[in-house]
Amino acid sequence: MPNLTQTEANYLKRIYVNSFEKNWRVTSVSLAEELGVKAPSVVDMLKKLERKGLIIRIRWSEVRLTDEGIKVVRKLLYNHRILELYFSKVLGMDADESCREASKIDALIGDEVIIRLCDLLGRPDRCPHGFPIYEVS
Numbered sequence: 001m002p003n004l005t006q007t008e009a010n011y012l013k014r015i016y017v018n019s020f021e022k023n024w025r026v027t028s029v030s031l032a033e034e035l036g037v038k039a040p041s042v043v044d045m046l047k048k049l050e051r052k053g054l055i056i057r058i059r060w061s062e063v064r065l066t067d068e069g070i071k072v073v074r075k076l077l078y079n080h081r082i083l084e085l086y087f088s089k090v091l092g093m094d095a096d097e098s099c100r101e102a103s104k105i106d107a108l109i110g111d112e113v114i115i116r117l118c119d120l121l122g123r124p125d126r127c128p129h130g131f132p133i134y135e136v137s
Contacts, residue, residue, distance in 0.1 A: 009107035016073040080106040081127035095128035
């Protein structure tokens with residue numbers, strides 16, 4: 001996985017969830033509204049992600065993940081959803097709080113920790129919000 005900041009990871013996850021799980025058209029404007037930031041900030045972040053080869057921006061400001069971007073974000077979501085489940089089931093946090101806390105560290109946590117958490121949780125297939133936990137290689 002490329003070296004990403006947590007903010008870059010959060011953008012990638014939002015693009016993926018909105019595109020593939022909610023079937024929404026993702027634009028810089030929709031991201032700005034959803035994330036509560038100004039459009040120029042979104043455009044700057046999208047340029048960074050595009051330079052890393054993780055997204056492409058097309059006409060009318062639509063944003064799509066590249067094949068590499070999909071691969072990276074599935075790993076991020078795997079980490080995120082395993083962490084969410086751990087926080088929820090083991091620590092007793094509610095689903096939304098678990099999500100917020102997982103979003104702070106999912107791009108930073110090591111593979112070995114995630115593997116052990118996944119084993120501890122019995123290799124789950126859904127996060128507390130009901131979204132799939134994708135297998136990654």
